[in-house]
Amino acid sequence: MDLFQLETFLAVAEERSFSRAATRLHRTQPAVSQAISKLEGELGEILFERSSRDGTLTDAGGVLREYALKLLNLRTEASSALAELRELHSGKLLLAANEYTCLYLLPLLDEFRRQHPRIKVAVQRSLASRITDEVLMHSVEIGILSFRPDDVQVKSTVVYRDELMLVVNPKHPFARSGEVAIRQLGTQNFVAHNIASPQRQKVIQTFRKYKTPLQMGVELPTMEAIKRFVEMGNGVALIPGLSVRKELASGELVRIRVKELQTERKLRLVYRRQASLSHAALAFLRIVEKFSASHGDPYSFLPERG
Incomplete structure (x- = not known):
């Protein structure tokens, strides 16, 4: 049983005529009769009263009509839903x-x-x-x-494209200089993110390269917490530039350049x-x-x- 057979069945039931259904479907009457006979054979039921010439449905035909309408309506709904997705009206x-x-x-x-x-x-x-x-x-x-x-x-x-930035409180001794060497950071307490990342490993390797201790005395779970803690005057932090724009613009934090730390x-x-x-x-x-x-x-x- 396919949707074309159900369409043919409904056309005969609604037109109450095999010939009018054939005209509506742009098919020949023998093709319509063959489709109905095949559907009846698959279902094992007679769908139309053969003694009647007006396409009267049998009890089985009446039951099938209700389900056929539901299935064809679902097809229409599915087509409409897919069209809405294509046209970005839903999804x-x-x-x-x-x-x-x-x-x-x-x-x-x-x-x-x-x-x-x-x-x-x-x-x-x-x-x-x-x-x-x-x-x-x-x-x-x-x-x-x-x-x-x-x-x-x-x-x-x-x-x-972004980069890691060293940020400090405006009252920090580094705030006036604007730039420091990595060796000057050996005495600083870093406020770090507590989730390991490839970028964090690169920073650790850079400090090792320059034989400079990296003291991560505080680890916090979010960038927001790290920024707030440094604003309060607690150490320094390496923060992605994208996440610290607002604080740099307002002066709540100050960026310090470290030429040895080029971390794009x-x-x-x-x-x-x-x-x-x-x-x-x-x-x-x-x-x-x-x-x-x-x-x-x-x-x-x-x-x-x-």
């Missing part, structure tokens, strides 16, 4: 980011919502080390990482290499590309080979 955009990379998303999500207000957006907070797995497990469609993933099953596109960070969008992205995800990528073209550095849209 959902699922992303994964951590506390830091989520900040990159905000202006892009603002633009996305302006253009596609009916699409629901959900950003799942995840550890950077787990985002690639979540993408591959289809928990989300797109993830944001500050390092290039090793897994060949995902694509990555560089979308933002590239943010990447990652998604499954072999998968077809949803219409919502494709629309988001188009917005990211246009946004980078119109705003320029530090935004970009550079697919990485792999």
